[in-house]
Amino acid sequence: MIYLFYGSDTEKVRAKAFQWVAAARAKAPEAPYVRLSSDAITQETLAEAAGSQGLFFSKTLVLLDDPFSLAEAGDTVLENLSMLTESPNPVAILAPKLLAVRAKKLEAKAEKLFKYDRVESAPARGFNAPLVNTLAARDGRALWKEITLALRAGDAPEMLHGLLHWKARDMMQKGSSVWGKDGARTLSLDLIELLSESRGGSLPFAESLERFALTV
Numbered sequence: 001m002i003y004l005f006y007g008s009d010t011e012k013v014r015a016k017a018f019q020w021v022a023a024a025r026a027k028a029p030e031a032p033y034v035r036l037s038s039d040a041i042t043q044e045t046l047a048e049a050a051g052s053q054g055l056f057f058s059k060t061l062v063l064l065d066d067p068f069s070l071a072e073a074g075d076t077v078l079e080n081l082s083m084l085t086e087s088p089n090p091v092a093i094l095a096p097k098l099l100a101v102r103a104k105k106l107e108a109k110a111e112k113l114f115k116y117d118r119v120e121s122a123p124a125r126g127f128n129a130p131l132v133n134t135l136a137a138r139d140g141r142a143l144w145k146e147i148t149l150a151l152r153a154g155d156a157p158e159m160l161h162g163l164l165h166w167k168a169r170d171m172m173q174k175g176s177s178v179w180g181k182d183g184a185r186t187l188s189l190d191l192i193e194l195l196s197e198s199r200g201g202s203l204p205f206a207e208s209l210e211r212f213a214l215t216v
Contacts, residue, residue, distance in 0.1 A: 002084055003092045004106050007116040010096040011127060016114055017063065017094040018159030024061050024090065025158070025205075033195070035063045035162065037169065041073040046080050050087035062091045065162060068098060078105060085109045131160065132167040135187075138178045140216035147213050157206040164209075165191045 005017040025033055034049050041064065052060040068074035077084070077093070084091050093106065107113060128150060134142040150160055168191055171184035179187060194212055198205045 001087065001090055001111040002081075002106070002109055003090060003112050003114070004095065004110040005092060005114045005116075006095045006098040006103060006106075007118075008097055009116045009118040012116040012118075013096040013114075014094060014162075015155070015159060016116060017092055018156045018162060020092060020114070021061065021063055021158045022156035028059070028061070032060045033063070033158075034060055035065055035165075035195070036067075037065045037166070038067050038070040038073040039169065041067050041070075041076055043076060043080065046076065047083065050080075050083050050089060050091065052089060060089045062087075062089050064091065064093045064095075065166075066094055066096065068095050068102065074102070078102065081105065081109045128155070128160075128163060132163055135164055135167050135216065136171065136176065136178065138216055140214050143216055144210055144213035147209050151206050157204075157209050160209060161191065161195060161205070165195075 003020065005013050005020070007013050021033070025031070032052065034052065036045055036049060049060065049062045052062075064077060067077045093110075095102075095106070098106070128146070131143070131146040131150060134146050147160060151157065165188060168184055168188040171179055172181065172188060175181060176184050190212075194208060198208050203211070
């Protein structure tokens, strides 16, 4: 089943999608959570996510993070809409600024629609530049501070993790004089491992993020 988060207000669409993820994980903490960024979306990864079930869990929570930012990933999602619709797993598609022709195809298949268009008069927290900049600077103490500030402001830990992992992938692609290519790749893997460990860990995800920041 598909849950579509879209609209012209990029920041709000992203925030609401990760709030939904956080609420779903709170209701079923034992269920696995899989986030696929655009560069990780293929026929194989979609099929695996859509059909993922196990002995101790009946459903997997899946988030497709901005698949239409890459043409190939977006086309793959559209080609597999029937599979995603028929999946017993809840599949959230985070797709800000979605083109109308693609929106219509997804709207016809989605179980629920969450559309957030930008209202110029409405204040918004916006993109958390200080958070990703402190990670890029490899300043663990400053990163810890930005994470605690964001959590106090109401940001979901899953959203913060998504931003951090996006920045790690961004540094892998564009390069980083601070982290280096190998360091950025290790950072990306560490963040993936952090998410995996949070499923059955003894610490709440928010506290795990704070502890991770101090190791940067």
